[in-house]
Amino acid sequence: MSTALRPLPACGVGVLDKASVLLEIVESGPASLLDLVRHSGLPRPTTHRIAVAMERLGLLSRDGQGRFVLGPRLGVLAVEARHDRLVEAAGPVLADLSRHLGLDARLYRRRGELQICVGSSVDRVAGVDLAAIGTARPAAAGPAAQVLYAWEEPDVLYEGLQRARFTPAHLATVRRRGWAYGPDPMASGLVSFAVPVRDAAAGTVAAALVLTGVSSRMPPAPDRRLGRAAVDAAASLSDALLRATRENSPAGHPGV
Numbered sequence: 001m002s003t004a005l006r007p008l009p010a011c012g013v014g015v016l017d018k019a020s021v022l023l024e025i026v027e028s029g030p031a032s033l034l035d036l037v038r039h040s041g042l043p044r045p046t047t048h049r050i051a052v053a054m055e056r057l058g059l060l061s062r063d064g065q066g067r068f069v070l071g072p073r074l075g076v077l078a079v080e081a082r083h084d085r086l087v088e089a090a091g092p093v094l095a096d097l098s099r100h101l102g103l104d105a106r107l108y109r110r111r112g113e114l115q116i117c118v119g120s121s122v123d124r125v126a127g128v129d130l131a132a133i134g135t136a137r138p139a140a141a142g143p144a145a146q147v148l149y150a151w152e153e154p155d156v157l158y159e160g161l162q163r164a165r166f167t168p169a170h171l172a173t174v175r176r177r178g179w180a181y182g183p184d185p186m187a188s189g190l191v192s193f194a195v196p197v198r199d200a201a202a203g204t205v206a207a208a209l210v211l212t213g214v215s216s217r218m219p220p221a222p223d224r225r226l227g228r229a230a231v232d233a234a235a236s237l238s239d240a241l242l243r244a245t246r247e248n249s250p251a252g253h254p255g256v
Contacts, residue, residue, distance in 0.1 A: 018042060018050050019059075022068075026060060030067035085244035086197070086206060086237055090119035093233050094209075097121065101229055103213040106131060107197070107237075109206065110148040113163065115139040118207070131186055141165040143180035143194035147208040150174040151196065179230070181222050184212055191218040195230045197237045206241060209234045 054060040061071040094105040098121035107119035139145040150171040184192035192212045199206040
């Protein structure tokens with residue numbers, strides 16, 4: 001760890017300036033209390049008080065050796081920043097998909113037991129937006145919910161399956177194929193095709209990209225045109241997440 005820090009801009013609020021200095025130190029690697037005192041130039045009692053307060057807020061944490069490291073709250077904030085970038089990138093991607101395929105295109109993210117629409121094309125299915133941006137519905141049925149749960153950790157998956165209308169076998173099929181296809185619970189007579197939008201930095205599924213149409217216009221199973229368009233669009237959104245990860249990562253760190 002360097003013994004000299006680049007001077008940081010001061011905001012004029014003393015405790016925030018001091019906290020910013022401590023974050024700058026820990027960004028370079030784990031730091032003991034002695035390291036924080038040495039590299040910040042702050043008195044030991046002040047350093048200890050601020051570092052412990054930041055730990056309580058989740059801005060700092062401790063490693064196995066008791067050294068201070070970046071806390072989980074910073075990771076959550078970075079993830080949300082990446083998700084904001086995902087939503088921003090989704091608009092034109094979904095609109096292009098809708099124009100190209102003549103289907104409604106949406107983006108869903110899961111929040112607990114709900115799936116929330118965070119992006120939507122102009123509806124071409126029923127003339128009204130059945131799931132406008134911000135609409136929340138239970139993540140218990142349908143292709144979107146299956147994609148949002150299929151790659152989750154076992155404990156999260158177990159909890160979700162208690163209320164779901166799909167089974168572990170259904171999700172195993174989704175993982176093997178890489179997509180979900182079937183009746184959409186949004187309205188009778190609709191069929192949806194869902195693919196995952198992956199957060200490569202976190203190794204998780206960030207969202208489900210969903211194409212929906214009336215059953216008479218949808219093939220019995222996803223054809224090459226439908227599959228290629230959806231997968232390419234999901235890859236484009238995953239790339240947007242990866243770029244956001246790099247932009248939001250501290251210098252010298254590949255990701256959060």
